[in-house]
Amino acid sequence: MTTEHAEDRPRVVLGVSGGIAAYKACEVLRRLTESGHQVRVVPTEAALNFVGAATFEALSGQPVRTGVFTDVHEVQHVRLGQEADLVVVAPATADLLARAAHGQADDLLTSTLLTARCPVLMVPAMHTEMWEHPATRHNVALLRSRGVVVAEPDSGRLTGADTGKGRLPDPAEIVDLARLLLAEPKALPRDLEGRRVVISAGGTREPLDPVRYLGNRSSGRQGYALARVAAHRGAEVTLVAAHTADLAAPAGVRVIKVGTAEELRSVMLAEADGADAVVMAAAVADFRPVSHVEHKIKKSDRDPDPLALTRNPDILAELVEARGAGKLAASLIVGFAAETGDATTSVLDHGRAKLARKGCDLLVVNAVGDGRAFEVEDNAGWLLGGDGTEEPIPFGAKSRLASTLWDAVNRQWHRQ
Structure with a gap:
């Protein structure tokens, strides 16, 4: 790669502090470099007890330094922060959060944080007791008040036999948040705190026999992106997930697994009651087999007809109807429409007609087919509004679309 091309790539500083989750920073680094980012790793001395400098140098193609007295003539402790497009610290230990919150600059990483004028994403990882300690909570609040994006830690297995909140989120999630901040530096404000949202995702599967099912190509990525962004913007999120492409649960999100449209309907109606926003991003099968055969259908089987179908419930319309009848306390209801155009009607016109039929507050319309939207x-x-507003959503990462949608939802809340 030429120097000119290298300079065109987004410049990311990846800070790594001294916790056991430091080994996951290697996967974050690999994903960032393979997706076209120029990454400089700046570990703390403690981090090198977990992952050696040679590993970071081999994966990044850049030198690794920890102190401010190496390469002094290049003024690295100032230059790295000044020139970065994004600084990501993963993992960010309780010690690193404390030093950053109080403006210490006793190594190359904390000095870089003081000089950075780009977005800063800090991804905590520590034991639950440390995360919940008032000192850590104060430091996190202080950093957030200054515009630093402090991600929500995940819940799960920690060091040893301990389990709880404080686990480093999946590396794919960290990279997704990094890509979002590079595209939209202000995409993750803490503006959803105190809100409860319910989101459906994935494609339902309607069993025909123990082997076969009627389904669709939805991977669940858009619904998961909606949940991930909402959680990092401070919302309490419940994600009702049908079949997905083996996606890791977003950090800080409660996930309820379902299979069929009927199961999805039952859970959504129960969870949506009292939510501030309900988002139906799942691809619900319009039809299901009339009967489920208990044995594998053979080619010779003729009775009953295994492909006889009946309609599934329209969950989005039912949510809107229940709210209108006072049976469901939900503030805003958002739908998704995966459409294809035809000889007489465009994708957008199909979406407008669907919004009129469903009666939801907002509708996201996607054109599908030819490698678009699904998988x-x-x-x-x-983005269509029930008030007649229409906003084009430019092509980009699904997390960026999610951020655009939550911006619109927030505007709707403030109008109420």
Whole structure:
């Protein structure tokens, strides 16, 4: 790669502090470099007890330094922060959060944090007791008040036999948040705190026999992106997940697994009551087999007809109807429409007609087919409002679409 091309790549400083989760920083680094980012790793001395400098240098192609007295003539303790497009610290230990919150600059990483004028993403990892300690909570609040994005830690297995909140989120999630901040530096404000949202995701599967099912190509990525962004913006999130492409649960999100449209309907109606926003991003099968055969259907089977179908419930319309009848206390209801155009009607016109039929507050319209929307990392479309507003959503990462949607939801809340 030429120097000119290298300079065109987004410049990311990846800080690594001294916790056992430091080994996961290698996967974050690999994903960032393979997706076209120029990454400089700046570990603390303690981090090198877990992962050696040679590993970071081999994966990044950049030198690794920890102190401010190496390469002094290049003024690295100032230059790295000044020139970065994004600083990510993963993991960020309780000690690192404390030093950053109080402006210490006793090594290369904390000096870089003081000089950075780009977005800063800190991803905590520590034991639950440390995360919940008032000192750590104070430091996190202080950093957030200054515009630092402090991600929500995950829950799960920690060091030893301990389990709880404080686990480093999945590396794919960290990279997704990094990509979002590079595209939209202000995409993760803490503006959803105190809000409860319920989101459906994935594709339902309607069993025909023990082997076969009627389903669709939804991977669940868009619904998971909606949940991930909402959680990092401070919301209490419940994600009702049908079949997905083996996606890791977003950090800080309660996940309820379902299979069929009927199961999804039952859970959504129960969970949506009292929510501030309900988002139906799942791809619900319109039809299901009339009967489920208990044995594998053979080619010779003729009775009953194994492909006789009946309609599934329209969950989005039912949510809107229940709210209108006073049976469901939900503030805002958002739908998704995966559409294809035809000889007489465009994708957008199909979406407008669907919004009129469903009666929801907002509708995201996606064009599908030819590698769009389903089973891919990026998305585009239109955001239609029940008040007649229409906003194009440019092509980009699904987390960026999620941020655009939560911006619109927030505006709707403030109008109420």
